[in-house]
Amino acid sequence: MRVGFIGLGIMGLPMAGHIAAAGHVLFAHSRSGVPPRLLDAGATACASPADVARQADAIILMLPDTPDVEAVLFGTDGVADGLAAGRMVIDMSSISPLATREFAQRIEAAGCAFVDAPVSGGEVGAKSASLTIMAGGTDDGFARAEPLLRLMGRTITHVGPCGAGQTAKVANQIIVALTIEAVAEALVFAARAGADPARVREALMGGFASSRVLEVHGQRMIDRAFEPGFRIGLHQKDLELALSGARQLGVSLPNTASCQSLFNACIAAGGRDWDHSALVRALERLAAHELS
């Protein structure tokens, strides 16, 4: 198949590599150019998103945020300028679920399929093709996208119509952030009360408090191992998607809002690139803060 790939960052580059390695004809574009190793793997560099769209049957996007996707799809020399009916757009970026539904309608109005397919699993998952992929789209659209998604991910779930993939990703990021915050409150309380947080964590594993976050991020908090992992700056962006979505939908997300405040505090302290488990530092600071 002739496959386009737009966005060749930390995630996109290895993902595009898997597409090329599977024997597909790859048309690639990125604002900062196409890296030589992808050209060596057989990719054709394209000058613009429109140029990619003119040559490929399926166009995959892996971009930082909602405005980037909007510009690549509908800006000057954007994907929409090069699309012909029958093509397919697969947006694997993590962006606004509500904007996604609007983008999908515009792409579908051009006679093309749209699938949102954000991922979790990070750089490690992108390199090893073991990403978790949450997809939104029609049954037909998902069926067409799935063989390509299988080249990049291990667990692929068709969650619902267009936008549902992004909604699931936001839900994922809410739960991960709030569970990290929960473990942080519990361990800070335990430490201040004079208990050993490591033994408390151990005592709690296996019961109803057990989670991947208690296991992995709880250990990072105890070890003070705050190299990312997943950066606070990125998680702040994801919670902003949740909070702006909540505003538009009329939903109250009190602990997501409070968790975002703690991420904000970490970033103010220089922690944009700390692992998200370092959120515990904001609680520790609150417990020792002096106003004057």
Add this chain to the structure above:
Amino acid sequence: MRVGFIGLGIMGLPMAGHIAAAGHVLFAHSRSGVPPRLLDAGATACASPADVARQADAIILMLPDTPDVEAVLFGTDGVADGLAAGRMVIDMSSISPLATREFAQRIEAAGCAFVDAPVSGGEVGAKSASLTIMAGGTDDGFARAEPLLRLMGRTITHVGPCGAGQTAKVANQIIVALTIEAVAEALVFAARAGADPARVREALMGGFASSRVLEVHGQRMIDRAFEPGFRIGLHQKDLELALSGARQLGVSLPNTASCQSLFNACIAAGGRDWDHSALVRALERLAAHELS
């Protein structure tokens, strides 16, 4: 061994039964009398906590809250009135970690050992002797208590000095409540954004959002299965231990405080006996609330 047991409620009665079944000589007391089936199992009914303490080498408490433990230990005809040096008190109630340290000091001043050993696992765990037990005490005190604890629990962790068991229990209840709240925010957001919460939950299992709570309580939210389980009224009591402890220790627990507000709202709506997963109802209500 001559073992005393004070507090024969939903949890205490089956726990005391395991002690008797193991062949220990049981001296029992409860405000509402000793049930016939425990007397049939060989227990001796005692008129007061002091009476229990006079006859038993180890005295186990399983009571509702901090004031109950204080009254049974140090009130009129309390345990302290009947204690002789060398005895051991094991408090398996879930109460204040800070009050526990004070109680322990007073019991130790009488030449006795004190171990706090709160449990999780509920009525099911009490009946099947599979409780998770978090113990605080000296190494010697824990070593003496452990054979008795093994008759009631499966996972027994010596977390630290006196009070550390209660601290671990509070930490456990913080994490469980806040993880329930996290899953509730994520599923309410997903439902309002037009996705199917059941498919979202499925897509998230196995990733970093996975937890026992997503598995069990997430499913209850989707099934609207809010029979307890663990009652909101009891979890409210446990979060009050966290919040009053936080006040005394100078710790900030923003999401525990917010979660308690949601439990309060459920109880105001008649939900004291709902399962704690029904906290999702408070968020649903917020999303549809009209002031006038």
